[in-house]
Amino acid sequence: MVDVPVQLQSVTRSYRLAQEAGAPAHVQSLEQTYPAAIDDVWDAVTSAERIPRWFLPISGDLRPGGRYQFEGQAGGEILSCDPPADGTAEFRVSWEAMGSTSWVSVRLAAEGEDATRFELEHTARTADVPAEMWETFGPGATGVGWDGGLLGLALHLGAVEGTLSPSEAEAWAGTAEGRSFYRGAADGWAVAHAAAGEDAEATQLQADATYGFYTGTGTVAEQS
Secondary structure, three states, X not given: OEOHHHHHHHOEEEEEEEEEOOEEEEEEEEEEEEOOOHHHHHXXXXXXXXXXXXXXXXXXXXXXXXXXXXXXXXXXXXXXEEEEEOOEEEEEEEEEEOOEEEEEEEEEEEOOOOOEEEEEEEEEEHHHOOHHHHHHHOOHHHHHHHHHHHHHHHHHHOOOXXXXXXXXXXXXXXXXXXXHHHHHHHHHHHHHHHHOOOOHHHHHHHHHHHHHHHHOOOOOOOOO
């Protein structure tokens, strides 16, 4: 069992349009505070031994200038890496998947000795996101995937009650509990998109499509 409501409410999601190298870009951000010291959170998100415990198996040279590859997912280059110092830490990587490149930044900030605020920011040039995909799914297409990552990290660090290994995540998406998580995450991205100025009715249709994609229903299924 996973405490889905607590996890969904613990994540702050935001969306905005910005510029990346002079080109329009979609920027999605997720924030959550974890009950762990910044050094522990940093180790969890940068260690090749720990990352597979909550996300995906990873290989490569995990240092600035090196390249990484997630098994069955994206790979890229480690562009910068600043370990914890004076209560903050940050790394930035390229995120190369499906023939295009976007960028992911992870920032940590200590909130006392035993809590750390985690922020993930994903930036993609609008020209690199297929128009039909964006029109259908909006920011939830990738945002809900990152929600799953934050859930894994939350379970790993004890921020939320429950257990769910990365190998179980795909099957879990088809359970009532999993569907409630993806429903809530998709709706959360609809709210974030509407807050950025998008039509609320359109964002809800995108959330419905995103939910159907992640749960394999293709439509909005009733929650049981």
